[in-house]
Amino acid sequence: MAEVTRAWTNASTQVLKNITEANQAVLSAFGGGDISGEVTESSDVSIGYSRRGWSLDRDLTCDTEVTVGDTLRFSKVISEANVDAFADATGDTNRLHLDEAFASNSRFGEPIAHGILVLGLISAALARLPGLTIYLSQDIQFIRPATIGQRYTAVIEVVEQLGDKQFRLTTDVVDESGEMIVDGEAVVLVDDLPA
Incomplete structure (x- = not known):
């Protein structure tokens, strides 16, 4: 009887492990990371949601x-799964983002x-300002490409109050070494949070 119980326990453990790995693969394909990193609601209602691997400094x-x-700094890794999901969601299937062989012959040498x-990432940082942030405009300049699989950080700073609940902000994105890849400026409207 002990051998049957031990065999049952081992088989059950393996089945659970396989199911967990399958769920992790599905979540990763949809940009969810691993299963232990599910979306959670923050206790601070103005921040919204968080996920394992995301970083916020306010x-x-x-x-x-x-x-x-x-100032706010929001960072996360932009994974291949994120790129694939974005292409699927928007229809932007430019081979430069999705086809390694094609992209390797481009000026970038890789997707x-x-x-x-x-x-x-800038929008994600803005969503973590106090209140309900609404984009009014965004001026940007792409300085260098974003390599897939690296961590990028949006850095925003409120630089001017324009009146009527509107603010001007700097909106930059830097790579893991702190090199700027996006230089920008935005104007946002910040409403009170709905009841």
């Missing part, structure tokens, strides 16, 4: 309102992340 004067001088996907 230097705010006040947790309830935007102030000139506030690169979509520029608009990289700009999503």
